[in-house]
């Protein structure tokens with residue numbers, strides 16, 4: 001009985017180590033898989049969402065799900081844009097897009113637009 005238990009335990013350990021070896025290695029937001037998260041990734045994601053014919057690897061598609069909710073949609077594009085605009089958001093942690101930027105100081109985060117800039 002002990003031998004069977006040991007073999008089962010070894011099999012489980014081997015299985016777990018294989019999973020970690022073959023797990024996809026990617027960085028959330030790095031859709032181009034070039035090692036950095038930048039505007040090229042945002043453009044590629046926008047093109048993908050617009051159903052352009054773009055080539056994205058499996059790792060790139062996994063990296064595009066920046067909200068980590070299992071689907072790639074405009075919410076991922078919004079979160080990626082917020083990240084690139086240096087909002088206080090994280091990619092790949094299951095967070096939702098923020099409604100206001102983190103200005104680093106107390107306030108509403110609202111942006112004032114001068115009345116002269118508004119076109120009616």
Ligand SMILES: [Ca+2]
Pocket residue numbers: 029030031032033034035036037038040041
């Ligand atoms: Ca990239």
